Amino acid sequence: MPNITIDGQTLEVKEGDNILQACLNAGLDLPYFCWHPAMGSIGSCRQCALVQYQNPSDERGRIVMGCMTQVTDGARFSLDANNAVEFREAVVESLMLNHPHDCPVCAEGGECHLQDMTVMVGHRDRRYRGKKNTHRNQYLGPLIHHEMNRCITCYRCERFYRDYAGGTDLGAQASRDRLYFGRQQDGILESEFSGNLVEVCPTGVFTDKPFLADFSRKWDLQSAPSICGGCGVGCNIAPGERYGRLKRVHNRYHNDINGYFICDRGRFGNSYVNADQRIDYAGIQDADGRFTAVDQASAIDTAGVWLKSAKIGGIGSPRASLEANFLLQTWVGADQFSSGIADIERATVDRQLQILQSTRAINPSIKQMELADAVLILGEDLTHTAARVALALRQAVRNKSLAMAKQMGLPSWQDAAVRNLAQDALSPLFVVTSYTSRLDDIAQRTVTLAPDEIAEFGRQLAARLQGEPAQSPLIEELASSLAAAERPLIISGSSMLQSNIIDAGAAIAEALCLDNPQTMLSLTAPESNTVGAAMLAHANNLSLEGMVERAVELDVLVILENDLTRRLDAVSMQKLVDSGTKIIALDVIENATVEHANMVLPAASFAESQGTLINHEGRAQRFFPVFPPAEQRLPSWQWLLQLAALSGNSQLAALTQFDQVVDACAASQPAFAHLNEVAPDRRFRDRGQKIPRQTHRYSGRTAINAGVSVHEPQQPVDHETPLAFSMEGLNRDQPSTLIPFVWSPGWNSNHALQKFQAEVDGPLKGGHSGVHVLVSSANGIDHPGAAVGNAPTDLWQLVPVHRLHGSEELSARSDEIAELAGDAFIALNAETAGQLEVAEGDRLKVIANGDSVSLAVKIVDRMAVGCAGYSYGYAATRGLIAGAGADLQRDTDWRPPQPSLIATDRQSMAVDRGSPHV
Amino acid sequence: MTQQPIQTDLNSVLSHEEIHAIDAELSHVPYKSGAAIDALKIVQERRGWVSDDCLMAIARHLDMSAEQMEGIATFYNLIYRRPVGEKVILFCDSVSCWICDCDGIKAKISQYLQIDYGETTTDNRYTLLPVPCLGACDRAPVMMVGDELITDLDDARIELLFGTHNEARTD
Amino acid sequence: MEPVLTRNIGPERYPTNLAAYQANHGYRGLRKALTEMSADDCQAVVKNSSLRGRGGAGFPTGMKWSFVPRGDACTPGHKYLVCNADEMEPGTFKDRLLMECDPHQLIEGMILAAYTIGADIAYIFIRGEYLVAIQRLRDAIAECYASGYLGERILGSDFNLQMYVHPSAGRYICGEETALINALEGKRANPRAKPPFPQVSGLWGRPTIVNNVETLCNIPHIIDRGADWFKTLGIGEDSGTKLFGVSGKVNNPGCWELPMGTPIREIIDQHAGGMRAGFQLKGFLPGGGSTDFLVPEHLDLAMDYNVIGAAGSRMGTGTMIILDDRTCPVGMVLNLIRFFAQESCGFCTPCRDGLPWSRQVLEDIENGAGRSEDLETLAYQVKYIGAIGNTHCALAPGAMEPLQSALKYFYDDFARHVNGGQCPYHNNTGAP
Numbered sequence A: 001m002p003n004i005t006i007d008g009q010t011l012e013v014k015e016g017d018n019i020l021q022a023c024l025n026a027g028l029d030l031p032y033f034c035w036h037p038a039m040g041s042i043g044s045c046r047q048c049a050l051v052q053y054q055n056p057s058d059e060r061g062r063i064v065m066g067c068m069t070q071v072t073d074g075a076r077f078s079l080d081a082n083n084a085v086e087f088r089e090a091v092v093e094s095l096m097l098n099h100p101h102d103c104p105v106c107a108e109g110g111e112c113h114l115q116d117m118t119v120m121v122g123h124r125d126r127r128y129r130g131k132k133n134t135h136r137n138q139y140l141g142p143l144i145h146h147e148m149n150r151c152i153t154c155y156r157c158e159r160f161y162r163d164y165a166g167g168t169d170l171g172a173q174a175s176r177d178r179l180y181f182g183r184q185q186d187g188i189l190e191s192e193f194s195g196n197l198v199e200v201c202p203t204g205v206f207t208d209k210p211f212l213a214d215f216s217r218k219w220d221l222q223s224a225p226s227i228c229g230g231c232g233v234g235c236n237i238a239p240g241e242r243y244g245r246l247k248r249v250h251n252r253y254h255n256d257i258n259g260y261f262i263c264d265r266g267r268f269g270n271s272y273v274n275a276d277q278r279i280d281y282a283g284i285q286d287a288d289g290r291f292t293a294v295d296q297a298s299a300i301d302t303a304g305v306w307l308k309s310a311k312i313g314g315i316g317s318p319r320a321s322l323e324a325n326f327l328l329q330t331w332v333g334a335d336q337f338s339s340g341i342a343d344i345e346r347a348t349v350d351r352q353l354q355i356l357q358s359t360r361a362i363n364p365s366i367k368q369m370e371l372a373d374a375v376l377i378l379g380e381d382l383t384h385t386a387a388r389v390a391l392a393l394r395q396a397v398r399n400k401s402l403a404m405a406k407q408m409g410l411p412s413w414q415d416a417a418v419r420n421l422a423q424d425a426l427s428p429l430f431v432v433t434s435y436t437s438r439l440d441d442i443a444q445r446t447v448t449l450a451p452d453e454i455a456e457f458g459r460q461l462a463a464r465l466q467g468e469p470a471q472s473p474l475i476e477e478l479a480s481s482l483a484a485a486e487r488p489l490i491i492s493g494s495s496m497l498q499s500n501i502i503d504a505g506a507a508i509a510e511a512l513c514l515d516n517p518q519t520m521l522s523l524t525a526p527e528s529n530t531v532g533a534a535m536l537a538h539a540n541n542l543s544l545e546g547m548v549e550r551a552v553e554l555d556v557l558v559i560l561e562n563d564l565t566r567r568l569d570a571v572s573m574q575k576l577v578d579s580g581t582k583i584i585a586l587d588v589i590e591n592a593t594v595e596h597a598n599m600v601l602p603a604a605s606f607a608e609s610q611g612t613l614i615n616h617e618g619r620a621q622r623f624f625p626v627f628p629p630a631e632q633r634l635p636s637w638q639w640l641l642q643l644a645a646l647s648g649n650s651q652l653a654a655l656t657q658f659d660q661v662v663d664a665c666a667a668s669q670p671a672f673a674h675l676n677e678v679a680p681d682r683r684f685r686d687r688g689q690k691i692p693r694q695t696h697r698y699s700g701r702t703a704i705n706a707g708v709s710v711h712e713p714q715q716p717v718d719h720e721t722p723l724a725f726s727m728e729g730l731n732r733d734q735p736s737t738l739i740p741f742v743w744s745p746g747w748n749s750n751h752a753l754q755k756f757q758a759e760v761d762g763p764l765k766g767g768h769s770g771v772h773v774l775v776s777s778a779n780g781i782d783h784p785g786a787a788v789g790n791a792p793t794d795l796w797q798l799v800p801v802h803r804l805h806g807s808e809e810l811s812a813r814s815d816e817i818a819e820l821a822g823d824a825f826i827a828l829n830a831e832t833a834g835q836l837e838v839a840e841g842d843r844l845k846v847i848a849n850g851d852s853v854s855l856a857v858k859i860v861d862r863m864a865v866g867c868a869g870y871s872y873g874y875a876a877t878r879g880l881i882a883g884a885g886a887d888l889q890r891d892t893d894w895r896p897p898q899p900s901l902i903a904t905d906r907q908s909m910a911v912d913r914g915s916p917h918v
Numbered sequence B: 001m002t003q004q005p006i007q008t009d010l011n012s013v014l015s016h017e018e019i020h021a022i023d024a025e026l027s028h029v030p031y032k033s034g035a036a037i038d039a040l041k042i043v044q045e046r047r048g049w050v051s052d053d054c055l056m057a058i059a060r061h062l063d064m065s066a067e068q069m070e071g072i073a074t075f076y077n078l079i080y081r082r083p084v085g086e087k088v089i090l091f092c093d094s095v096s097c098w099i100c101d102c103d104g105i106k107a108k109i110s111q112y113l114q115i116d117y118g119e120t121t122t123d124n125r126y127t128l129l130p131v132p133c134l135g136a137c138d139r140a141p142v143m144m145v146g147d148e149l150i151t152d153l154d155d156a157r158i159e160l161l162f163g164t165h166n167e168a169r170t171d
Numbered sequence C: 001m002e003p004v005l006t007r008n009i010g011p012e013r014y015p016t017n018l019a020a021y022q023a024n025h026g027y028r029g030l031r032k033a034l035t036e037m038s039a040d041d042c043q044a045v046v047k048n049s050s051l052r053g054r055g056g057a058g059f060p061t062g063m064k065w066s067f068v069p070r071g072d073a074c075t076p077g078h079k080y081l082v083c084n085a086d087e088m089e090p091g092t093f094k095d096r097l098l099m100e101c102d103p104h105q106l107i108e109g110m111i112l113a114a115y116t117i118g119a120d121i122a123y124i125f126i127r128g129e130y131l132v133a134i135q136r137l138r139d140a141i142a143e144c145y146a147s148g149y150l151g152e153r154i155l156g157s158d159f160n161l162q163m164y165v166h167p168s169a170g171r172y173i174c175g176e177e178t179a180l181i182n183a184l185e186g187k188r189a190n191p192r193a194k195p196p197f198p199q200v201s202g203l204w205g206r207p208t209i210v211n212n213v214e215t216l217c218n219i220p221h222i223i224d225r226g227a228d229w230f231k232t233l234g235i236g237e238d239s240g241t242k243l244f245g246v247s248g249k250v251n252n253p254g255c256w257e258l259p260m261g262t263p264i265r266e267i268i269d270q271h272a273g274g275m276r277a278g279f280q281l282k283g284f285l286p287g288g289g290s291t292d293f294l295v296p297e298h299l300d301l302a303m304d305y306n307v308i309g310a311a312g313s314r315m316g317t318g319t320m321i322i323l324d325d326r327t328c329p330v331g332m333v334l335n336l337i338r339f340f341a342q343e344s345c346g347f348c349t350p351c352r353d354g355l356p357w358s359r360q361v362l363e364d365i366e367n368g369a370g371r372s373e374d375l376e377t378l379a380y381q382v383k384y385i386g387a388i389g390n391t392h393c394a395l396a397p398g399a400m401e402p403l404q405s406a407l408k409y410f411y412d413d414f415a416r417h418v419n420g421g422q423c424p425y426h427n428n429t430g431a432p
């Protein structure tokens, strides 16, 4: 490892790093803007300047950019040299010439990297007397607010949006001091990762629009470490609350999973927590179908009467915590319990679990996936089913260019140079799906096949890899590419609801493993705790359909956080309702299932409760309450403990605290043995204190109630977690699982993160977080699953089309996501549309299983022959079943609804494109 | 300038001849986007400027996004994103011409044509734009009117060129 | 002196066609190289000739070419030669002449350069306003294809070369070689960070040489007549001849081919005919708008790279701009800074925002609104923006050169503006 000297201090630094990284690693505060740990250097802002001396006798040295200068053994630098200090201040002074100084009204204020750097370089007095340049702002959709005047031209937005995330509709325009970052014209940003602009922009150009409408300063937010419930990936998030409202979600760094970036569902899909449709009170349904609100005590009383020596069934949920599911199953008994997943999905999920428990392939983290040098995707439109994985694959395909750079001695952080060298050279990515995927643009080859054909294609590929002759040149191409790779990655999952596709993916990975132990196999999971629910499942469990049959024998059925109407057809649902069993539903928000319940219990959302979720790789992670549940709400695990006690269940009687539930769950099966290591328990103290959820500057706790009383109420006490609803305590050296927000003296922005990292872009100082509970025996997959036959002959085969915005239950209840989700649709390729004589926006009647639903036509680039895609998870498409046959008929009765005027903040804003040359 | 969402069918914006010319450029670049600037120039040569419709049609033809194309179009001085007159006057305001009093000449032009930099005469004949040094400093001050380089400018010359402009317009 | 680069250029500036060019020993160098010399031989001759780049930086051409990977050191694929014909440096008007009047000379130089470095594709990146030159080059290239000087198996050898003219869409920064490469790739012309140098990773990521028009025009003669002959042409330290130019208030502004090392006084007094009546020489930029002012005391210096460098300026493009005693030095610097601020690509902070800041200060001073602290601010800006390495490319440091030297030589003029609250030259000339 090279040694360098900085202001007389000798440092051992990492080979190949640049000086900026070396300084930050050494804890030295070298300001910067354009550099980003995940995106490398371009040398545009010139902020990270320091002085380098050529030789031992060089006294003057010359200014170099830290981010563009590679460390070499023996090199000598100074951060403190006068000219370096003066230069860095001059850079900020220049950046400030046109900056509006609107910090008091800027959403970035108080967590602004520009503010931090301005203070850091000591710039105070303004000498510029000229006019400031101004720009027009654009309407960028419901998620992102645009305020161009604040721009300091660091290029990070463009580099993230375009280079990192593959977006095309945002970029640099004009030039010189008229540079403009935006779209070609007003319009909704198309990237599913647009929200990261909020964190990537070092100032307030791109801000979180919903947050802006309901704003708090960072220092007034109460935050807790949390896990996104948006999909099976389990990105780490840091939600912030104020006055009982969930205000915003920021990325929470996890080195192996989400790194610095999350998708827009994760960032913007949580405002359902504040929705009017949240269930506030317990309710009991009268004979006439009306709910009467009751308080917790009377709800419990009534439930007590119902449960007394009753026959009780329970339906769990793949979106509820492991602990809640565990409690319900333990309480009602495995043979009266259903994990709450319908058969069609359970088949894929169970198969998935078996595969991951036995495969020889590596079950990779996202970080590992980024290292793949050849990728095959089978049946998944990842951007919509596991968005963060898709973002990782956009990095993986760059491995070829990184290899080219390495060969030339170019460090990977020389971002622009690497891109110039490699141009569009990409590592191979093969996308085999039934319809257009959002990764098609970087695919070496896309293959469009009906679901069963995908499985067959995969089977043939696996056979070829096991030594049989290739059935087609295409198979040969894929096989040789994957076999030649050092770290091939196969991705499949359950989004098509067909286990034979997963089997095929697994078979390919197994075949590759014969020669290459570095082979990776990753399977997406549909919901945040699908894997947890599947792992909890017991052989005696009922299927969801089985539970419908069983219901007539039950006195009470407890449904845990599950809208069954999303999983059961209307007939089955009605059957359940008509069974005569009393239904007690616990949920966070009103839905079609709750409407049928005899009693509704208001459950705390993820933001008000804690629990463990197991992600697609089998990693158990803990989320913590950001704020206490409003008065009548309780976390499901608490409701369940109370209900269980009423029914006289002795097994759970001893449990009162969350940690005890975790212990009990850990004891329930060997796989969960380490569950209590997922996060420190409630007794954890850092130097005698709990971890504060509030910043040291947290202010005005009483302000909102000042009209009533200015006395500060007693802060709630958190008895269940190592975190406190308080600003007292340290937020410094705790285990990584317990970092509620990042802040460090002088670093108010999210760049304070580097003070929590053991090294730049590396793991957190507080160690790994999460525990792998799913460990493979590596014995290999024994028998292929049974093939599912589909494709009825003269009907269209329905395939589920997943949408990041719209397909997931809870996020779709957030206003902005709902706006982006749009209408339910039926997706066809142009040829089929021609055949049916419909165009985009026309309507088709989709007739399946005797039901008919009218859907808007959407034309997609790719759709397998004989297939039609339906927007999965939308209310209007609930009756449709993946793989079923459907008749499609032009809907001539349908009339477009009267255009309703939707109030947006769209103004007649145009890009300032500068004049031709003035 | 307020932008309306483009409703035009982009496939029909470019003429066959334009597409043909663009495709000829494509034949010697390894990536389609490599012909972006040539394509913009080809279209502008025939239409005087590059409208939003054209910009997007070119972008589509080259598999680029409108944003990428706009980023390029707005970077270069000689791509006009607003309509210009029949002839563009590229008036050199760089140092050698300045020493030789190009400012005075420019004032004369503005007086005759009643336009300032960035403006077009009401009869749409001329647009006046400043241009960096035209590489004819030994014959300063200089300008280009349309395709023609005009050197050794003085008041008399300007009067000869533009002196009757307004009168001509009145008939 | 026997003209070399301008031997085909008469006072009427008629262009030569292929026949005329050939008649005057045109393509003799190329024939010689392709029949008698290996690429390495050519490389050695160019290196020995001590030819230095005429684009402004004066980098030794042979050395630059030697960085291009050859043989096994080069990954398979194209290599490129690019002629930098963007000529936009204020006060520079030499490449236009060479291209308009003797296009074949440039093309022969390019074919030879491409042969030497092993390039199979060549571009002439020419500024879009040079319509005449564009047309003449295109015509000349067509003649070359027709006569076997370009295309496959040139003159029966194994050497192939395609050549294209790429008219720029206009931007001064396109003259910076890495920005030029981005422009050729159809991108925004932001300069690239170096290393990697274009010689190893340039156009489309492939090895690329960028040379100025005048540099390339020397090549046929060097190959044809040898390095030693070329060295004898210079009368000072440097070899060869050079197009020198003078603009401003002189009697006979123009551009002449003269030996390297010709004294400045000779160029101004003899060739440019001295100052116009009523005007005194106050200072001059020796090589275009981004070089430092020199003053009358420097008149006896030879136009050689190191000599001009030692005097605190740069040879640049060798085309001088004369500041006379009735033209306001502050106004002149303001004009230049305005140009550079306007032409900044906007990529890096000191240039994008620093230059407009300098412009604002200069505007205030020139308009009589200057304050005494403004001169300190200007000095501060020179230090901040002007050092190579502080900015991403050389545009901004170049922009600071006239300002820094004006503050050195004409400080009184600045002070008079500030103290008097107006431009003292205002009434003397037409300057603002």
Ligand SMILES: Cc1cc2nc3c(=O)[nH]c(=O)nc-3n(C[C@H](O)[C@H](O)[C@H](O)COP(=O)(O)O)c2cc1C
Pocket (backbone or CB within 6 Å): C052, C053, C054, C055, C056, C057, C058, C059, C061, C064, C084, C085, C086, C087, C088, C089, C172, C173, C174, C175, C176, C177, C178, C210, C211, C212, C213, C215, C216, C393, C394, C395, C398
């Ligand atoms: C801002 C800027 C503008 C330039 N413009 C030109 C130009 O117009 N023509 C040119 O030949 N070189 C120009 N150069 C120099 C080129 O970058 C490069 O050094 C030159 O083309 C190399 O050719 P040579 O080695 O033959 O001199 C410019 C440099 C800078 C920094």
Ligand code: SF4
Pocket (backbone or CB within 6 Å): C173, C190, C191, C343, C344, C345, C346, C347, C348, C349, C351, C352, C391, C392, C393, C394, C395, C396, C397
């Ligand atoms: S110095 Fe100026 S022209 Fe050069 S990269 Fe920086 S902003 Fe662009």
Ligand code: FES
Pocket (backbone or CB within 6 Å): A020, A031, A032, A033, A034, A035, A041, A042, A043, A044, A045, A046, A047, A048, A049, A065, A066, A067, A068
């Ligand atoms: S962070 Fe180094 S130049 Fe921007």
